[in-house]
Amino acid sequence: MANQFQLFKRRRFSAMFFTQFLGAFNDNIFKQALILVLTYTAASQLGVEVSILNNLAAMLFILPYFLFSALAGQIADKFEKSKLTHLVKLLELGIMVIAAVGFVFEWYALLFVALFLMGTQSTFFGPIKYAYLPQAMKDDELVGANGLFQMGTSLAILLGMIIAGVLIQLPQSLYWVSAVVLIVAILGYVAARSIPSMPAMQPNLTINWNIITTSLATVRYLYSLPFLFFVILGNSWFWFYGATFLTQTPEFSKVILHGDESVVIFLLTLFSVGVSIGSLLCKSLTKNQVSLRLLPFGIAGLSVFAIDLYFSLSGLNINFNSVDTNSLLGISDLFNITGSWRVFADLFFLGFSGGLYIVPLYASMQAYAPKSHRARIVGANNIFNAIFMVSSAIFAIVLLNTLKLSLPQLFLVTGLINIVFGLFLYMKLNKHLKNAVVQTHDNLASPQD
Numbered sequence: 001m002a003n004q005f006q007l008f009k010r011r012r013f014s015a016m017f018f019t020q021f022l023g024a025f026n027d028n029i030f031k032q033a034l035i036l037v038l039t040y041t042a043a044s045q046l047g048v049e050v051s052i053l054n055n056l057a058a059m060l061f062i063l064p065y066f067l068f069s070a071l072a073g074q075i076a077d078k079f080e081k082s083k084l085t086h087l088v089k090l091l092e093l094g095i096m097v098i099a100a101v102g103f104v105f106e107w108y109a110l111l112f113v114a115l116f117l118m119g120t121q122s123t124f125f126g127p128i129k130y131a132y133l134p135q136a137m138k139d140d141e142l143v144g145a146n147g148l149f150q151m152g153t154s155l156a157i158l159l160g161m162i163i164a165g166v167l168i169q170l171p172q173s174l175y176w177v178s179a180v181v182l183i184v185a186i187l188g189y190v191a192a193r194s195i196p197s198m199p200a201m202q203p204n205l206t207i208n209w210n211i212i213t214t215s216l217a218t219v220r221y222l223y224s225l226p227f228l229f230f231v232i233l234g235n236s237w238f239w240f241y242g243a244t245f246l247t248q249t250p251e252f253s254k255v256i257l258h259g260d261e262s263v264v265i266f267l268l269t270l271f272s273v274g275v276s277i278g279s280l281l282c283k284s285l286t287k288n289q290v291s292l293r294l295l296p297f298g299i300a301g302l303s304v305f306a307i308d309l310y311f312s313l314s315g316l317n318i319n320f321n322s323v324d325t326n327s328l329l330g331i332s333d334l335f336n337i338t339g340s341w342r343v344f345a346d347l348f349f350l351g352f353s354g355g356l357y358i359v360p361l362y363a364s365m366q367a368y369a370p371k372s373h374r375a376r377i378v379g380a381n382n383i384f385n386a387i388f389m390v391s392s393a394i395f396a397i398v399l400l401n402t403l404k405l406s407l408p409q410l411f412l413v414t415g416l417i418n419i420v421f422g423l424f425l426y427m428k429l430n431k432h433l434k435n436a437v438v439q440t441h442d443n444l445a446s447p448q449d
Contacts, residue, residue, distance in 0.1 A: 004144030004283045012136040013145060015194035019085060020129050021152040022188035023092065026181055027122060028160025029167075030099055031061065033177045034111055036168045037103075046108065058393070060112055064120040065386035067211050069127070070218035073379025076127040077372065078205040081135075082195040088125045089189040095121060096185040100178035126382050131375035134366040135198050142290060144283035146363045150355060151276040158272040162265055202372045215383060221373065222380040227436035230428040231365050232381045234295075236388035237421055238358045241302060243392040244414050245350065246271065252407045256313055257343070260328035270344055271351040278355020286360070290367040292429055294356045299422030301353025306415025309346040313408040315339055368436045 007013040038053040046053075076084060095117045102110035129149075137145045167176045208214045222229050249267050253259045259267075278298075285294055316339045318329075334340045369377040399405045399413060 004141075004148055004280070007141060007145060007148065011194060012196050013141075013148075015191060015196070016085075016129060016132055016136070017148060017152055018191040019089065019188055019195065020125070020149065021156050022184055022191060023089075023122070023125060024153050024156035025160045025163075026092065026096070026184040026188065027118060028157050029164045029177070029184065030096070030118060030181050031057070031115070032161045032164035033103075033168055033181075034115060036164065037111075037174070038108075041106075057112070057115055060116045061119040062386050062389060064116065064123040065382050066215075068120060068123045069379040069382040069386070070215040070376065071207070071209065071211055071379075072124040072382075073127045073218060073376035074205060074207045074214065075124070076131055076375030076378070077202045078200055078207060079203075080200050081128050081132050081198040082192075083197075084128050085125070085192045085195055086189070088121060088128065089185070089192040091121050091124075092118070093182070093185040093189055096181045100182055103174040103178045106174070123382065127375035127378040130362070130366060130378045130381075131201070131369075132195075132198060134369075134374065135201075135371075136196070140288035142367060143286055143288055143359065143363045146359050146366070147279040147282045147355075150279035150359055150362070154272040154275040154279070154351075158268055161268065165261070165265070201374060218376050218380045219383065222377060225370075225377075225436075227429065227432035228365060228368060228377060230425060230432065231361050231368075232377075232384050234361045234425045234429070235358065235365065235381055236384040237418075237425070238354060238361070239385045240388040240392040240395075241414065241418065242354060243389050244396055245306075245411065247393070247396065248407055248410065252313065254328065256316065256407060257334060257340070258318055258329050259334060260330055262331055263329065263334060266331050267344075267347055270347045274348040274351025274353075275355045275358075276351075278352040278357075279359050280355075282356060282359040282363075285356075290360075290363045292360050292364065292426075292433070294360050295426060295429070296422075298353050298355075298357025298360075299418065299426065301349060302357060303415045303418045303422065305346045305349045305353060306411050306418065309343065309350070310408045310412035310415070312339060312342040312346055313411070316343065 008017070034057060038057060095114055098110060098117070099114040101107070102114055133145050133149070134142055163180070164177070167173055167180060170176050208217070222232065246268065249271075250264045253264045253267055257263060282294060316337070318337055329337075365377065365381060366374065396410060399410050400407070405413070
């Protein structure tokens with residue numbers, strides 16, 4: 001296929017794309033709105049530290065990935081995926097009703113319940129959507145489809161955060177947030193109704209409902225497939241890396257750049273657009289082939305631009321002679337400061353390198369996973385992603401609060417670790433790739449239009 005955007009003409013792609021886009025969009029409207037409410041309203045009302053509430057919120061959203069990912073993978077392998085998606089999107093609609101009630105009446109406990117349920121809903125949808133792609137796409141469409149999915153996810157996260165910020169500033173803001181999350185949930189369900197039927201990969205599977213033994217069995221099975229095990233380690237490292245940088249963006253925007261809220265959004269936009277462009281280029285650069293040839297460039301870029309971000313931030317000199325030292329700077333103010341463009345370029349190319357890095361790994365995970373266990377492999381991927389994201393938070397806390405490193409030094413250390421991890425990962429993947437190709441040469445399923 002010459003142009004991956006032609007996939008939007010195929011219902012087998014576009015229906016799932018818009019279903020997952022609207023889901024990620026709604027997740028982030030709800031999460032960001034809740035964080036803003038906790039930060040500016042709930043903390044003072046409840047007499048609790050903002051950091052405690054926000055960390056509790058982050059934990060509640062990610063906890064279902066630890067608990068239910070393996071079970072979600074089994075269910076996605078056993079049952080037909082379009083019907084499962086309908087059920088998951090109906091669940092989202094119900095959760096957003098709970099969230100709307102929580103927002104309108106400012107019942108924070110109910111909002112935390114909704115957040116946990118939303119994380120659970122996302123946990124069950126993940127194996128469905130990523131196991132769906134290799135089943136629905138042709139061989140030469142898989143990389144392009146993954147590039148579009150990654151682009152869509154990045155933009156949905158960014159737009160969700162922006163929309164939440166806008167809604168919270170409106171009069172009767174909590175009513176607006178409630179209405180929007182309900183409308184987006186309805187649109188997501190409508191999109192899901194167009195997803196074509198995809199046969200179950202293992203309809204005779206007996207589901208193990210014990211989430212502990214299921215999770216352990218899924219991880220053990222993954223470990224028996226060395227190539228996929230290291231692919232998933234690579235995927236999870238991307239989430240560790242991205243979380244380390246993006247979590248600190250508001251702080252370094254304010255503390256180092258002295259920027260206001262618009263600067264935070266601008267920096268997140270640079271990173272997200274970079275990921276999107278890098279993801280979209282993967283199809284052309286790999287000539288539609290599932291290949292790891294772009295991975296070294298992604299690894300190199302993630303390190304080079306992280307290290308350069310250390311130097312660009314360290315060398316930044318913001319002179320307050322011409323501005324009020326009590327006020328924060330806007331985007332236009334920062335444009336006129338020497339060295340700021342280098343910071344902006346580093347963030348953009350960090351995202352761009354991330355796109356080159358993650359799309360080949362996701363495509364490889366889907367292409368080389370055994371058909372009968374594909375969704376369970378995605379479930380294992382989600383377990384490791386959750387572990388690495390929590391590890392990212394601990395890593396940042398230790399370096400910033402215990403070792404007293406600065407934010408630029410945190411970025412430098414992360415970039416240096418990425419060199420070591422990247423070399424290790426690439427050597428392991430090359431070592432096991434040949435066996436993976438031999439074992440799964442007929443793995444890609446025939447598409448259904």
